[in-house]
Amino acid sequence: QRFSVVVVGAGPAGLTVGNILRAAGAECLVLETESREFIERRPRAGVIEEWAVRGLERRGLARNLLDRAELHTACEFRFEGERHRLPYQELTGSHHWVYPQPSLVTDLVREYADVRGGQIRFGVRDVRLHDLDGDRPSVSYTCPETGGRQVVECSFVAGCDGARGATRAALPPERARVARHDYGIGWLALLAEAPPAGDSVLFGCHPDGFAGQMPRSPEVTRYYLQCPPGDDPAGWPHERVWTELRRRLGAAGAPPPVEGPLIEKRVLDMHDYVTEPMSFGRLFLAGDAAHLVAPIAAKGMNLALHDAFLLGDALAAHLTGGDGSGLAGYSQACLRRVWDYQEFSQWLSELYHGTAAGEPFRAGTTLARLRRLFTSRAAAAAFAEQYLGTAAHY
Numbered sequence: 056q057r058f059s060v061v062v063v064g065a066g067p068a069g070l071t072v073g074n075i076l077r078a079a080g081a082e083c084l085v086l087e088t089e090s091r092e093f094i095e096r097r098p099r100a101g102v103i104e105e106w107a108v109r110g111l112e113r114r115g116l117a118r119n120l121l122d123r124a125e126l127h128t129a130c131e132f133r134f135e136g137e138r139h140r141l142p143y144q145e146l147t148g149s150h151h152w153v154y155p156q157p158s159l160v161t162d163l164v165r166e167y168a169d170v171r172g173g174q175i176r177f178g179v180r181d182v183r184l185h186d187l188d189g190d191r192p193s194v195s196y197t198c199p200e201t202g203g204r205q206v207v208e209c210s211f212v213a214g215c216d217g218a219r220g221a222t223r224a225a226l227p228p229e230r231a232r233v234a235r236h237d238y239g240i241g242w243l244a245l246l247a248e249a250p251p252a253g254d255s256v257l258f259g260c261h262p263d264g265f266a267g268q269m270p271r272s273p274e275v276t277r278y279y280l281q282c283p284p285g286d287d288p289a290g291w292p293h294e295r296v297w298t299e300l301r302r303r304l305g306a307a308g309a310p311p312p313v314e315g316p317l318i319e320k321r322v323l324d325m326h327d328y329v330t331e332p333m334s335f336g337r338l339f340l341a342g343d344a345a346h347l348v349a350p351i352a353a354k355g356m357n358l359a360l361h362d363a364f365l366l367g368d369a370l371a372a373h374l375t376g377g378d379g380s381g382l383a384g385y386s387q388a389c390l391r392r393v394w395d396y397q398e399f400s401q402w403l404s405e406l407y408h409g410t411a412a413g414e415p416f417r418a419g420t421t422l423a424r425l426r427r428l429f430t431s432r433a434a435a436a437a438f439a440e441q442y443l444g445t446a447a448h449y
């Protein structure tokens with residue numbers, strides 16, 4: 056069996072690449088370890104930047120999103136017992152859409168497999184890549200039905216299998232560098248079956264630790280609570296979670312969070328990594344497979360989409376017109392936005408966590424940084440540009 060491209064992983068990155076290739080008439084195969092039902096339900100991201108939605112729209116992939124997603128035009132910081140609204144659309148002319156990741160993945164799978172006729176195999180095991188530095192690479196995997204090994208020949212492999220996937224490891228260590236940053240901080244990531252209090256993203260910068268509210272839909276809200284890295288979620292029963300959320304998000308005149316059953320509760324050890332370059336021979340990495348950005352600034356899925364647009368377009372140009380320039384410049388073009396977003400996440404991390412560091416000097420400088428956002432229009436505009444990704448024109 057032979058395909059032009061084997062895409063490993065059916066997340067936002069892999070499915071977007073697959074859709075672009077199908078629109079260009081290329082034969083491609085997507086391999087995914089999980090089932091279709093599983094990937095259509097896995098809760099994760101929700102905040103999508105306007106340029107990314109426009110990128111999906113241009114490729115015919117945003118119909119449902121534009122019908123159903125909520126538009127966000129402002130966020131709110133809470134510190135020293137006060138609430139401070141940051142109207143980022145007013146400052147930049149740009150906004151966010153909130154659309155749960157499982158809804159986007161559902162749309163992308165349907166379009167790829169059911170509309171554009173793309174091939175996809177779910178439940179595969181033990182994916183391995185071969186001969187990546189030659190002209191005829193191949194991918195092998197264990198077939199879920201027969202338990203036998205299948206080998207697929209291809210011209211290119213798109214490694215879109217996320218942070219825990221197999222493709223990153225196929226880059227020889229002497230040809231790629233993985234730069235890693237640990238924040239030394241944990242976040243308890245929660246999903247509550249309850250509407251958000253108010254309609255915007257809330258950042259609570261509190262001496263007891265950061266708390267965040269990220270609306271997902273009228274029925275479901277994501278919350279984050281800073282905690283020690285490696286903390287046990289079992290130590291966070293319902294009462295403790297809601298008491299901490301009320302305290303850390305509390306501000307004069309602000310409605311308290313709306314309590315509801317917690318349907319997800321897990322601790323994230325906050326870290327980032329970047330693989331450079333993002334390619335080796337005929338393998339091109341995209342999304343979390345290449346780089347992870349802690350969910351501090353809600354950037355991960357946006358970066359995954361940016362890579363996927365560039366990779367899908369570059370592969371299509373090569374396969375349909377023999378133009379290899381997009382592939383040659385792919386890694387560098389992606390990495391500029393990746394590093395830009397990593398830097399912003401680090402900057403924002405100090406804003407979130409600096410007052411809780413137990414160091415009076417850091418608490419003082421963090422509060423000064425927070426206040427500046429609401430006394431200087433230029434500082435607010437700089438934040439807004441980076442928060443919306445409009446500063447990164449690559």
Ligand code: RFL
Nearest residue numbers: 064066067068088100101216217342343353354355356357
């Ligand atoms: P994904 O979504 O992880 O998809 C990879 C797919 O590959 C499959 N897979 C394999 N398939 C074949 N062979 C293998 N060996 C495989 N190993 C794995 C997996 O099952 C999966 O289906 O990666 P992709 O496409 O790069 O997309 C990245 C995004 O999912 C990720 O960056 C975001 O979820 C990050 N993120 C957020 N990003 C935002 O832009 N905005 C947000 O608001 C936001 N919130 C979040 C987040 C991530 C979170 N987690 C996971 C820590 C909130 C949370 C809690």
